[in-house]
Amino acid sequence: MDLARSTIRVIILGAGKGGTALLELFTRSPDVEVVGMTDLNPDAPGLRLAKNLGIPTTTDALALIAERRADLIVDVTGDPKLGAQLVQHKPPRAEILGGKAALLIWKLAQHEQDLRDQLIQAEKLACIGTLASGIAHEINNPLYTITGLSEHLREETRPEVIRDYVEDIIKSGRRIADIVQDLNAFARRSHREEQCNVNLNHTLDEAVKMAARRATMVDQIKVVTQYGDVPPVRGNADELLQVFVNLVTNAVQAMEGQGTLTLSTSSANGFVFTTIKDTGPGIPYNNLNQIFDPFFTTKEQGKGTGLGLHIVRDIVIQHGGRVTVDSTLGQGATFTVKLPVLQIP
Structure with a gap:
């Protein structure tokens, strides 16, 4: 043998x-x-x-x-x-x-798991770096509103106008707080023990909101949602959000600001199926077998770590699922994530 x-x-x-x-x-x-x-x-x-x-x-x-x-x-x-x-x-x-030998293997497995967690966190922070310009732009808009209205308040004496200005300032401040809160929630280090019931429809909406903060995510991209009435899955909400932020962001980048992003969910045979489909240029056939390999990337140097899809697959496997890709050159790409539904005793 x-x-x-x-x-x-x-x-x-x-x-x-x-x-x-x-x-x-x-x-x-x-x-x-x-x-x-x-x-x-x-x-x-x-x-x-x-x-x-x-x-x-x-x-x-x-x-x-x-x-x-x-x-x-x-x-x-x-x-x-x-x-x-x-x-x-x-x-x-x-x-x-068994015995000491099994203990050694367990310790090595724990060490490997710790390295994996660090890798996931590093990729998450790298993803935030790619979102930075979009986030800055989104914060600037309400910030300009606050600054402009505050300057007008210096000379405004009409109570009803002052009240309206203050309301707009409060709304803009809350908008900035929401953006920062979303960013902090995504950036925080997740813990493997943090398991909860996850609604993948909501997770996809959050992923689109994060990806929409990219400078390349403009009005020319049409987002189509085809959500089914799917049951929840059991898992780490932070890690599952990272999976879909990565997939949605990749789809947006592939379309270079123009096209249709289609998100759909369905359930069958004890699994929830989530698909992210873009109308970008597609993935060459020779790359399909390597696309989930660590450090494999087709992006320009400095624009990708080559770890995003590898981590996506890793997280999905840890949740008892599977991620697949289907693509034809010139017709875009479709990623499908299959996750087991929450088992209710």
Whole structure:
């Protein structure tokens, strides 16, 4: 057997913090297939993620080992009694990784996860940098209003006019506060533990609002929304917003200020499907297989990190979903994000 090319089939025992980190790490590796996960707690976070990914789960470790053919069994339960039973019940060719070795792998997975979080934050700040000129322009408009009306107030004596001016100044000040609040919310560092119910229709609207602050997002771009009555998904709202800000911003950049941006949502078979379609030049066929690779970019030097779509895919996978792209030269591109719906007990 060619070990360099073979897929390693893995069972993870333990679905707490350590098992979840290993599951996230293994699912990002093309040469690792997680064939099962177990934990005595049926509500363990790793089991929820595994179910979303379509990976078999159970609370019976020995039954899972007997049913699934695995090359490697990773035991992060910390249960010495289970370790002794594994030796007796494991398939002949399967290897067991437990104890200090499993702890080391878990620590490496945690380190990799921390690096991923830092990468997501760095890309988020880079995205804010591309929005800077649009945000400055948006703040300047109400700021001019405040400055102009304040100067008129110096000499105005009519109470009703003064009242109108003050109302306009207050509205402009609140507008600036809203812009800053939106920016701060997007820029803040998200935490993996912050899970909530997310309405993707609202998230798309927020993403368009952020992307609209780009200098290139002008009136010539028509935004068409085709939202379905979709159920919520469970996830990190900040990270999911970052996914759609990236996709919408890329679509806007591709159209160079002119075209139609179509956003749609629908649900089927336990998943919510979100599509972002543009009428830009499209993506060359040879680039489609590389577009989610880290540091791959077709933008001019200094105008892109090459990490945006890689992080988009990474976040979507962590939420138990999948992102795909379809494009024909001259006919634009369509990105589809598939996320599991919130499971209500």
